[in-house]
Amino acid sequence: MSFEIHASGAPAEAIDTVVPRLVGELVASRITAGDSTIWGEAAESEAAKRLGWVDAVSVSRPLVPEILALRDDLRAKGVTKVVLAGMGGSSLAPEVIAQTAGVELTILDSTAPGQVLAALDSGLESTVLVVSSKSGSTVETDSQRRTFEAAFRDIGIDPLERIVIVTDPGSPMDEWARGAGHRVFNADPNVGGRYSALTAFGLVPSGLAGVDIAELLDEAEATLLQVAIDSAENPALRLAAAIAGAEPRKDKLGLITDGTHIDGLPDWIEQLVAESTGKDGTGILPVVLLPVSPEVENVPADLQIVRLVDDADEFHLHERHPGEILLSGSLGAQFMVWEYATVIAGYLLGINPFDQPDVESAKVAARSLLDERPEPVAAAFEENGVEVRVTDPALAASGTIAGVLDALWTQLPDDGYVSIQAYVNRLEMSQLKGLREMVAADSGRPTTFGWGPRFLHSTGQYHKGGPAQGVYLQILERTDVDLEIPDRPFTYGQLIEAQATGDAAVLAEHGRPVVTLTLTEAQDDVLDLFEAAQ
Template sequence: MSFEVHVEGIEVPDDVRSRLTADDVAARLARKDATLWGPEAESEAAIRLGWLDLPTSSRSLVEQLAQLREQLQAEGLDRVVLCGMGGSSLAPEVICRTAGVPLVVLDTTDPGQVAAAMTDLERTVVVISSKSGGTVETDSQRRAFQAAFAEAGLDEGQVGARFVVVTDPDSPLSETAAAMGARAVFLADPTVGGRYSALTAFGLVPSALAGVDVGALLDDAEELAEQLAQPDNPAFELGLVLGAAAAQGRDKLALADTQRGSGIEGFGDWAEQLVAESTGKEGRGILPVVLESATAPGSAADDTLLALVGTDAPPAAPSLAVTGPLGAQFLGWEYATAVAGRVLGINPFDQPNVTESKENTSAILDAGLPDEQPLATIGAIEVRGSGGVLDGVDLSAHDGVALALDALLAAVPDRGYLAVMAYLDRLADASAADLRSALAARTARAVTFGWGPRFLHSTGQYHKGGPQAGAFLQVTGAIGTDLPVPERPFTFGGLQAAQAAGDRKALADRGRPLLHLHLTDRAAGIGQLLAALA
């Protein structure tokens, strides 16, 4: 199956198409011309275009990974846990879900989810994956697994042999890997940014160890790569449509898997990071909205372009459909995002606002959590708010939670969006994800959903750097049993709370409407929220 794009109801203006064609953008991008996005972006782009070579440059990994998997299997290590955030975890999760092979993805600081991953240790190998090598979540997870293996009776050498590390050359993690005696260290191409890294070691190592034929991914990507210099290639067309639609006011991209044809599962979660982090800056950008299905609430708003992955039949206009195998989808959407950046006048390779919440978290870990008393406690929910969202709301009423949610929905600006940010356990508290469709059914505006802190490495850039037209619902929850982070002065629960508080501060500093609901009992609180929206 080849990579193809089918468009319904979106016209690329002649001047946009002719300008990019006259500038030979397709061919220049294929040959990694860093000048495409203007002089201010050139220095960053010059060190961020290695993803175009990956269909061939990653070939050397295939045999290495096959041998390593065979070695691990012979030792009874058949359970793979991936500790990584953002670009280090989203692609492997899609790859393995699509292939139907098990992979435990740990991209959280929730102590319950971390503890649940530290089971079956006798058959577990852990992939520690961090481009910078200093990601606090990943470092904390590594420490917890090292301690757990030691407590299970493994000596120092045996503990090190349970780890495979993926990082950039000369990162702090490469030094840590050597010190701990990691079984294998894979140094990824430093000229590839995290969100473009699906076909680097970050995407391929955990997937191959879990049992995916990663060579086939590269084969499918290479077939598309051979077309990318042509001005009529499908990835170029996709980029033109994404950029033109956003420029025409359809700056929300609703993404849905059809699970037909390609059988790809969970692609929207990966594409969400790619598009949001690449375009959400300078007060502009395309906001991805991952839908539960093609007909879910939010698929047909007047500022939304619906994109279906896995079918060649677009529904009613305006929409597009993208077919092709997963390896080609990765490369095609990366190329298209770079083209859309050119159309919108945005550097698609930097992420200027990502560090803000990280810095806030670090300061809160040092100084302690802020004293934020609830305005009301209603059932299993403590209610707080900022940015004026609860001004005039009578929280003492019997339906105070419903009134608070109504006030938040009313605070979403025209052509704006509502972001639900759940700092919970995405396995044990999975029903919290139902909040997205429940809220979307109540408003004509786009509603997104993200699990914290993983969305901080994804849509978090858009929230801070994109159009300041968002309203925010943050949901946190009481912790049953906390988990220490070895050799650190905080616990996983403390880190999670600091990350949530740091993100609240970043949004409050922008004056954005924010409703913070803390669940004193997670299951009861989620049920109470969904009932209030019913």
């Protein structure tokens, strides 16, 4: 069996109660058959053009020899380094696929100028750029494509030989790329970005980097019968019931990697579940945890833990993890089960799991700031080289960073969460992710961490469309490093600042409190700064 699930406590009770109803309503087989009526009349038109992922394995098979032929051709020319320009599902699936396979794939899902420069400066002569954008108009990937195109020309390389496009047929990028003569791989337009792991978006960059993508499809295919049929043993029905069907429902989902060979899967699950369910004032908020995170040591009442394990024998030791959901399976199987389970969870929640109505608001706000270029908002105060800005002046009344954070935590409801959003060069500030553990301990509530602007394409939907439970901590950096974007009136530095400021403005419009800390000086260890503020 390619996928196994074990649950105890409340999630087990939910499985026993909810799965028989789902089986009786033929939910799994209706999804497999492409029935777009499952999620109600309001969702029907969207669902009708978003169920292609059910057939992704068979649709994607013909791509495999094309991808491998291109890989062999590139390698014969000495092109061995693959850089992926993509956001959200276009980058998170290839990232976990490549990491799990142990192959090198440079993910460029940031507008931080230092991160873009690092991708440019690491062997451009032997690099191929894969530009992935479902819409074909994503500002981040369009900017990165322009930058690499100019860089290739500067060293005498024809960009047509080094830039591969993955997009939907008929998109602006598809039309431009074909007209220019680029190699283009089209994905199934009936698959939304976050469900695209087993389409061209997941397979092209992974395959070019050296992953055995045929094996990945084999893994997914091995679980198709399990998830497609109306059975009490269907792992997708069981998982959906466990995460969305308990009474009372726990609306936060703690994801722990505990000994599994799969590297980075919680980050992919996070964007899939958050963007699919976080709307209409409800949803499921994934929280990526360590086995020793504060939320694991003292589990909040509204947090359901899912533990990803490798050894099915762990299931026989489930008394060590009472009330948890334990999952084991291959990566391809995990993709299929989670995609099915997520749309079934949407059915149980009564929402449309295929739209993202609040994602565009932050993009609009960022574009407005880039067009108008208003003067920056003055800091409420500065401490130790950190500028402090707040959406509510009362948050800054203390005049200290420690006081501001304490004031932010006091605005947390009993069922609240903290969202840390780091708009920085994560290659140089990777240690900042450790702030999540510190804030979770200090605030006493589940805490998420997202690298900006990539989280805008995933959990950003939940922040605006989900329950009004969150408080938001932005971390920005002021640096002398910047980079022009060819044929654009703004730089990468201006773009990432507009994305952060625009998102903060939209959150404030939704009544969400935001604290923005801008690092104006280089920090030897940025965590020391926050530890001193506790």
